Amino acid sequence: MSKYWSQWHRSQLTRRRFLAAAGTAGAGAAALSLVGCGGDDDGKDDSGGSSGGSTDVPTKLEDLKKLSLEEMRTKFSGSRFKNLDGYKKGPEPGGxxxxxxxxxxxxxxxxxxxxxxxxxxxxxxxxxxxxxxxxxxxxxxxxxxxxxxxxxxxxxxxxxxxxxxxxxxxxxxxxxxxxxxxxxxxxxxxxxxxxxxxxxxxxxxxxxxxxxxxxxxxxxxxxxxxxxxxxxxxxxxxxxxxxxxxxxxxxxxxxxxxxxxxxxxxxxxxxxxxxxxxxxxxxxxxxxxxxxxxxxxxxTTYITDPAQTLAAYRSKQFDHYYPDSKEKWLQVMETDPDSVTQVTTPPPSFQPYIAMHLTNDPLKDVRVRQALSLMIDRDSIIKNLHQGMAGYGYGQDWTFFDREWPWESNELGKYNKFDPKEAKTLLDAAGVKDLNLDFFMQAFAGANFEVWSAAAGMMNAQGVKTNIDAPQDVATQVSTFYGGKFKHLAGTGLLGPGMDPDTFSYHALHSKSVKNYYFVNDPKIDDLAVKQRETFDTKDRQGIVKQLMDYDLDQVTRLWLVTPYKIxxxxxxxxxxxxxxxxxxxxxxxxxxxxxxxxxxx
Missing domain, CATH: 3.40.190.10 (Periplasmic binding protein-like II)
Structure with missing residues (x-):
């Protein structure tokens, strides 16, 4: 376990302890452990510039640890890059x-x-x-x-x-x-x-x-x-x-x-x-x-070990690196404080979520789907797995609605919250007891796997047994999900590919769409999905998409989790x-x- 994580989050759960508390530590425990640091070369590049593209960002590690999500996304916004000295001087050819x-x-x-x-x-x-x-x-x-x-x-x-x-x-x-x-x-x-x-x-x-x-x-x-x-x-x-x-x-x-x-x-x-x-x-x-x-x-160089990839950046073998957590970013900034950092809003088309096979029992019953959603504590996932660097998940582009950052919890309907008591009430109303669900996952390690595993553990804690299948073979991962071979739940991450609201409306949800991997078949959804794709006026289209979004959230066609910010x-x-x-x-x-x-x- 990394010394930075233990020092920084002494009073909080570590990833492993969090997942163990959620009841899933036995599933891929080796994959859940954090990698250590790589090399410690702290040499400097010549052109100068601070880690955020401006001189008003902190460079000391202790100050960086204290930054909130709001401070991270403001101080390390890509909109500041045009103020870098080297950008103002202009390009040099070569290299x-x-x-x-x-x-x-x-x-x-x-x-x-x-x-x-x-x-x-x-x-x-x-x-x-x-x-x-x-x-x-x-x-x-x-x-x-x-x-x-x-x-x-x-x-x-x-x-x-x-x-x-x-x-x-x-x-x-x-x-x-x-x-x-x-x-x-x-x-x-x-x-x-x-x-x-x-x-x-x-x-x-x-x-x-x-x-x-x-x-x-x-x-x-x-x-x-x-x-x-x-x-x-x-x-x-x-x-x-x-x-x-x-x-x-x-x-x-x-x-x-x-x-x-x-x-x-x-x-x-x-x-x-x-x-x-x-x-x-x-x-x-x-x-x-x-x-x-x-x-x-x-x-480009392909390295399978994440620790070696981090080490390659720190030893100046790489010029660019994507830390997949705030912790790894802090490791970079400890030895390479002059690195230029950018924090980007998460892409709606790539986020960990749980698909459901809606034609199979017991998931045909909307009350069962609503109950499952109410068993997931998204705030705990954001805090303990992403160190605060994530928003609330949902598969629609918030920027289409002229907003910069992801959805807030209160915008995602009444089932996208943690309420185990109401979950039990819904299951009782559906007449469902001793729920036993197969849970296929499209990855066997990494950040998305950790999120799905945490959600599974939360369901287990509420008396729902989840049988996890996380194959390592990529062909099986692809064919099982995209071929509709999963029985109940499927942990996945891709919505699309695409970036227009139509990607998340018609293609994901229309009953005749080849990309409707969830077997949604709802006349109201079909009608709204067609209507939005034929509407050119932006405000009118926003209204239709929002109507579809609200109805979809009420029907819980998928289990939305969190959407991690990009560093x-x-x-x-x-x-x-x-x-x-x-x-x-x-x-x-x-x-x-x-x-x-x-x-x-x-």
Whole structure:
């Protein structure tokens, strides 16, 4: 057990003691233990800058330990990065960015793993994209910008989207495409392929026609109003690839070849990868006007031991690191106090929650689901597992409602609280006794596993027996949940992928949606889910989504837990490695922004 945790939380439960108290210490106890510290190199980088991008943040460890959630998210907000001295001085070309990440066994965005591609967008571009750079006014809100398009689309009516393309954009000079120009025909070809693809298909489900009007103009026509279309199209797995590569003998799987800033140089099986600068890249920095990319290359290393990953950052082998807890962040700041820290609002599309198979007894009965929700003490999970660095969970994007931070408990209905007495009353009314539930988990260790295990322990404490199955085989984890093979409960973490309210409304809940993994079948939900996706007026759509949200919470279609805040650290001489709400850079959807990343040496 880490000395920092025991010193800091002397009066509180440790993770292991908390989980033991919840009745789950026997389930994966080795996985629940905290890792120790890595190396202790405390050398400094040259460019200077304090841990929050401003001089008014504390740097002493004892002061950092005392910071509340509100202080953390204010003092370490990414909106402060534009005030860093190195950012004001501007970019320097050259250098290599190094961080932890694993390569893909398959690079085909149209295949079964297409959803994973959003975290590897170094070699491709798409029509429009998420804006990711240090100059953002507030990175906790998503902004979009043109990519291969010159501007955001013209919309003469609610069924038509016209994109004008940048001219002279070239594919990378790699066989079989060999550096030829990208045109509107490539957009049409890729979009037609994505219509039939599992990850991207939902974006195009209401698209009727995709036409190349001329060499640099593409027109999309929908059959019905699709308020979700633009934000869904910005999700970074709508890569533009070439017909030549897709129809070649190797196809798209072996190597990513696009119009992007970096070209794949080498890759290790079940390991990291290296990329090098694309000399014919078309984009220029919108702030400085300089040619991109700035970096010469990127090197990733895959390390399975979290302690070694932390040690690699502390020994200067990595330039970027994601601590998965406040405790690990404190370990970093003890030896590397000049690290630049960012605290980001949690992404609604990735949070630990519990799915339920609603067609199976006893979960058909809403009273049973409501009772289970009332058995979970979310405040204890936030305090003891996340050291206060988490909010209350629910699967809808709060930023759509013009708010920066996650939902408050009093906004999540009357069953998203801890009330074991009312839980017993509901079970008695349902005539349910000696409840025995199978609980499948999509992970066997890590932060999400700990949250699910705590929730299971809380149910056990109220007399509900949970039979935990947490397989280590990834194929089993995926097929059991997404194939609907779990019997009662399933601990999972992904909602989407996507960032439009439609992701969390229609796709998650409509009875005919292929992403309704919970078997929800409710006419009222279906009606509201369709209505919101066809409503363009933002305020009207907000009202419909909120109505759906309130009804869904009352029906308890899923057991919501907590949504952890995101912490990242980087070397003080690296810039434009900012996280936004749904796009983390470089290890996530924000990878599309690595063309803007740079390192300063002075």
């Amino acid at each position: 290599t960015l190094r961080y932890w990440f694993v390569s893909l066994p398959d690079w085909d965005p149209t295949g079964a793993n297409g959803g994973l591609m959003a975290s590897y967008m170094f070699a491709h571009n798409q029509l429009i994209q998420i804006k990711v750079n240090d100059s953002l006014k507030n990175p906790n809100f998503m902004e979009f910008e043109p990519g291969l398009a010159k501007a955001m689309p013209e919309q003469p009516d609610n069924l038509t989207y016209i994109f004008k393309l940048n001219e002279g954009v070239k594919f990378q000079d790699v066989a079989p495409v060999n550096g030829r120009e990208m045109t509107a025909e490539d957009i049409v070809y890729c979009s037609e392929a994505y219509r039939k693809s599992p990850a991207q298909g939902p974006t195009y489900e209401q698209v009727d026609k995709i036409q190349a009007i001329d060499k640099y103009t593409v027109k999309f026509t929908t059959t019905r109003p699709a308020a979700y279309f633009i934000s869904s199209l910005a999700t970074p797995f709508h890569w533009i690839f070439s017909k030549e590569q897709k129809e070649s003998s190797d196809g798209l799987a072996k190597k990513p070849i696009g119009t992007g800033a970096f070209m794949l140089d080498s890759v290790q099986d079940n390991g990291g990868y290296k990329v090098k600068k694309n000399p014919s890249y078309f984009r220029k920095d919108p702030v400085t006007g300089k040619q991109l990319p700035y970096l010469d290359g990127i090197e 990242n650290v980087r070397r003080p001489n690296f810039y434009n490695l900012i996280d936004t709400e749904a796009a983390w850079n470089p290890l996530g959807w924000g990878s599309l922004g690595v063309d803007l990343a740079y390192r300063r040496t002075t």
